[in-house]
Amino acid sequence: MPVALQLLPPRSTAELALRAEALTGRTLSELADALGVELPTEPKRAKGAVGQLIERALGACGGCAPGPDFAALGVELKTIPVGADGRPRESTFVCTIAPFEIAYEEWPSSRVRAKLSCVLWVPIALAPPRRIQRPRLWRPSPAQERALREDWEELAGLVATGALEQLTAHRGRVLQVRPKAAHGRVRTLAPGPEETPLFALPRGFYLRARFTAGILADLEPGCG
């Protein structure tokens, strides 16, 4: 059994892009073997395992400090499951919502914008043998940022004004608000109507698959 491998963080985005590119075509189990880690066999228990595997493979600090996965580069890593057509099959978690603090955020300084300012997308085929597709280093285009900003301003406004319980995942064209919790009994304090705080299920921002599909489709090889 090989000893778990720990890479040093990449020192430049060019080095990161090179490392990522080298993963193209490999399967998750090949990668897991090479790194000496085991992937959960039961899919239900494997949530998050893929992201953590790729983190290790690229030298991200993996679950240590808050902030971008590649802190020195300001790059966030996201794995994304794709179908045979290359399109995303799931939404993408962006960040949790701090219900009271969000009233004091503006888009330019928002957590959503910060998270999405520079992302390395690593698409992975959903169907066995789970091959890694060509990674994309991405920054939002002006049009993409406008779309994100419009949704964020609407959604953040609803949260800040006490409408969290009326806010469903239907809202937002590219960004949406959905539960983000260990289980359904978790509660956090949030602004409520009539200036009365309420206990609500914690929520987070997610990118709709239609938005990430645009990212994966628009970026040609080497763009990043």
Added chain:
DNA sequence: GATTGATCATAC
């Protein structure tokens, strides 16, 4: 088949 709401693992 796509989407929404709920959930699962790990580290601190």
Added chain:
DNA sequence: GTATGATCAATC
């Protein structure tokens, strides 16, 4: 419990 990493599974 909080935060990071996401996908599951019931529902539309």
